[in-house]
Amino acid sequence: ASLYQHCETRGRAVHIVNLDPEAENFDYQVAMDIKEIISLDEVMEERKLGPNGALIYCMEHLKESLDDRLKEELDNFTDDDYIVFDCPGQIELFTYVPVFKNFVEQLKRKNINVYVVCLLDSQFMTDVAKFMSGCMASLSAMVQLELPHVNILSKMDLKYHSLFLFLVMDLPNISEYVKSETQNKERKT
Numbered sequence: 001a002s003l004y005q006h007c008e009t010r011g012r013a014v015h016i017v018n019l020d021p022e023a024e025n026f027d028y029q030v031a032m033d034i035k036e037i038i039s040l041d042e043v044m045e046e047r048k049l050g051p052n053g054a055l056i057y058c059m060e061h062l063k064e065s066l067d068d069r070l071k072e073e074l075d076n077f078t079d080d081d082y083i084v085f086d087c088p089g090q091i092e093l094f095t096y097v098p099v100f101k102n103f104v105e106q107l108k109r110k111n112i113n114v115y116v117v118c119l120l121d122s123q124f125m126t127d128v129a130k131f132m133s134g135c136m137a138s139l140s141a142m143v144q145l146e147l148p149h150v151n152i153l154s155k156m157d158l159k160y161h162s163l164f165l166f167l168v169m170d171l172p173n174i175s176e177y178v179k180s181e182t183q184n185k186e187r188k189t
């Protein structure tokens, strides 16, 4: 919503594409919504899948399901327009399931310049285990997608007191935090 408002204020044409079949409420105008193309509930029922399996199924079929709609919409956009693909946050989609890697290739073939903005909740900065998992998640997306990539800490208004501990981090520092914050007898490795 903030990104949309920012673009509006700066006079940039922006179109938001919702790729999360579970997202329901939007504080901004949505140009395209995956829910118009594929229904998570129907996939769960027809394929006898749980919510996570059904989401991955929807994403795996993104390429075919979105292609025609995207082609129609792109005809209405100019070369200077921005399109924001708001992706679901499930970690599988950016680690071992190559759906977004394939989707990015599809966009590149349409001559669209693609960039990644990876939002990480500031609560990932509250202890060393969360910090490490957040870094690994972002790194995995960077390695898998191979695109210009910006990592952004979101929900900074929550003002966690530990936030600044993790802003400058190197291996010796991480090692110290792991030692001080865990009881594990194996931690010396």
Ligand SMILES: Nc1nc2c(ncn2[C@@H]2O[C@H](COP(=O)(O)OP(=O)(O)OP(=O)(O)O)[C@@H](O)[C@H]2O)c(=O)[nH]1
Pocket: 020, 023, 087, 088, 089, 090, 154, 155, 156, 157, 158
């Ligand atoms: N405090 C605070 N809460 C926020 C902010 N942005 C979103 N939220 C709240 O966080 C909750 C989850 O929202 P998001 O993290 O935006 O949800 P999402 O991006 O669809 O989640 P993903 O599944 O990861 O894509 C909602 O209750 C939002 O109202 C923020 O800047 N500050």
